[in-house]
Amino acid sequence: MSGEDEAAPAARAEEISKVYGTGDAEVRALDGVSIDFPAGRFSAVMGPSGSGKSTLLHCMAGLDRVTSGRLWIGGDELTGMSDKELTRLRRDRVGFVFQAFNLVPTLTGAENVTLPAAIARRRPDEPWFERVVEAVGIGHRLRHRPSEMSGGEQQRIAAARALVARPAIVFADEPTGNLDSKASAEVLMFLRRSVDEFGQTIVMVTHEPTAAAYADHVVFLADGRIVSDMREPTAERVLDLLKELGG
Numbered sequence: 001m002s003g004e005d006e007a008a009p010a011a012r013a014e015e016i017s018k019v020y021g022t023g024d025a026e027v028r029a030l031d032g033v034s035i036d037f038p039a040g041r042f043s044a045v046m047g048p049s050g051s052g053k054s055t056l057l058h059c060m061a062g063l064d065r066v067t068s069g070r071l072w073i074g075g076d077e078l079t080g081m082s083d084k085e086l087t088r089l090r091r092d093r094v095g096f097v098f099q100a101f102n103l104v105p106t107l108t109g110a111e112n113v114t115l116p117a118a119i120a121r122r123r124p125d126e127p128w129f130e131r132v133v134e135a136v137g138i139g140h141r142l143r144h145r146p147s148e149m150s151g152g153e154q155q156r157i158a159a160a161r162a163l164v165a166r167p168a169i170v171f172a173d174e175p176t177g178n179l180d181s182k183a184s185a186e187v188l189m190f191l192r193r194s195v196d197e198f199g200q201t202i203v204m205v206t207h208e209p210t211a212a213a214y215a216d217h218v219v220f221l222a223d224g225r226i227v228s229d230m231r232e233p234t235a236e237r238v239l240d241l242l243k244e245l246g247g
């Protein structure tokens with residue numbers, strides 16, 4: 001958590017814009033956003049509803065394409081990649097955690113965690129799997145199916161699934177949006193631990209100041225632009241700034 005942000009960013013956006021629709025229906029969801037997400041840090045993205053948070057995350061993760069501007073994951077430029085190249089990049093370099101856990105209901109917890117590696121025909125790294133499972137605290141749920149788990153347990157399985165492939169970066173979109181405060185804290189503590197202990201890079205969209213307070217820094221969006229930035233956030237300072245920004 002030192003201040004050297006000169007390290008190569010894990011992800012970078014340069015003047016990106018995203019326009020949905022045309023004519024009267026045109027929506028400029030992102031309007032010239034430039035941002036570096038430093039490697040080995042936990043970053044949060046906040047802002048009012050409709051400010052472009054999910055759009056930013058989806059574009060940076062290669063799930064959606066920008067209208068203009070350039071994007072990188074590590075040294076790889078996403079803009080200009082074919083769909084096939086993007087799919088491969090997402091599979092090999094990016095982890096995802098979504099609000100709606102997105103586990104496969106017919107698979108056990110363990111099978112859900114190792115599914116991406118199986119799809120990519122990668123050999124499972126057993127010691128690493130054990131370490132991630134220990135850190136996430138869901139060892140006792142590995143043989144259960146998602147329907148037999150609480151929301152918090154399902155989300156921790158989803159977080160372990162994102163982490164176990166050792167991605168260059170994990171994007172989390174409202175990962176605690178469906179969880180109560182205790183389950184949220186467990187998920188967030190795991191994400192924090194994965195940054196501190198495993199050197200993981202995380203970018204998380206959230207509405208919740210208490211969730212943002214787990215991050216090393218927070219960027220604030222409004223109307224598709226970055227309007228503020230906060231290091232070492234606390235829930236109180238985040239809340240104050242959101243009020244100031246009218247969010």
Ligand SMILES: Nc1ncnc2c1ncn2[C@@H]1O[C@H](COP(=O)(O)OP(=O)(O)OP(=O)(O)O)[C@@H](O)[C@H]1O
Binds near residue numbers: 050051056
């Ligand atoms: N597929 C789409 N087609 C048209 N407009 C879209 C599409 N996706 C998003 N938008 C619009 O782009 C803007 C930004 O949406 P986005 O979902 O990125 O905001 P957000 O900050 O994540 O909002 P929320 O906090 O409510 O999830 C909004 O005005 C939204 O209506």
